[in-house]
Amino acid sequence: MTRVALVTGGSGGIGAATCQALAADGFHVLVGFGGSQDRAQAVADACDGAAQAVHIDVTDESSVTAAFEVATETGTLAVVVNNAGIADDDLLMRLDPARFDRTIEVNLRGAYLVSRAAIRPMLRARHGRIISVASVVALRGNVGQTAYAASKAGLIGFTKSLARELARKGITANVVAPGFVATAMTDELGDAARESLVDMAPTGRAVEADEVAAAIRFLAADLSGSITGAVLPVDGGAGI
Numbered sequence: 001m002t003r004v005a006l007v008t009g010g011s012g013g014i015g016a017a018t019c020q021a022l023a024a025d026g027f028h029v030l031v032g033f034g035g036s037q038d039r040a041q042a043v044a045d046a047c048d049g050a051a052q053a054v055h056i057d058v059t060d061e062s063s064v065t066a067a068f069e070v071a072t073e074t075g076t077l078a079v080v081v082n083n084a085g086i087a088d089d090d091l092l093m094r095l096d097p098a099r100f101d102r103t104i105e106v107n108l109r110g111a112y113l114v115s116r117a118a119i120r121p122m123l124r125a126r127h128g129r130i131i132s133v134a135s136v137v138a139l140r141g142n143v144g145q146t147a148y149a150a151s152k153a154g155l156i157g158f159t160k161s162l163a164r165e166l167a168r169k170g171i172t173a174n175v176v177a178p179g180f181v182a183t184a185m186t187d188e189l190g191d192a193a194r195e196s197l198v199d200m201a202p203t204g205r206a207v208e209a210d211e212v213a214a215a216i217r218f219l220a221a222d223l224s225g226s227i228t229g230a231v232l233p234v235d236g237g238a239g240i
Contacts, residue, residue, distance in 0.1 A: 002075025009084035013183030017213035058110030107151035163229030179235030201236030
């Protein structure tokens, strides 16, 4: 039986590390990408034949449906990782409604569309792991990140409710909440914003993408079936 794991935003830092971690555990990984196919294919190639790139625009229901058709044709859908996300940061007084809405659309509505598509095949299998990547700023906020924090806080509430709906069906829903991770997305932040995020952590350093992937790998495991509705911080203590 081929166990399939779909990772949205699979070509980025956390996504790429997650794809490789899940491939190492025997999953056939679908490296979900909305932008560069070349980068996603490079991640798939690094998984030693245990992965393939698949296009998925998490804001487009038809694109999500098509990606899940690939997943179910490939094998039994076992794991979905909601990792696709954007950060369009600014002080609220300068943040226009279109930018706010776009952040919610990608980070929260995208997770809704992907999770909703995952439920039916997971119900058939009476097994599944839905893991969403939030952020420490969902728990404590940060200057200039009202839209991002709102989207990630919404993701936590969404996941806790989903966990209650699916708990008796053999399907878990959990959240990993990283602190500051040095990725292409966070590289777009200004120096002050990056320093502020690093300073939140008692460890005094950025979180490594592999450390976040290790937490996702743990929650994806069969022996994690009694963990659901949890928010697992991987933040160097920033949420203390």
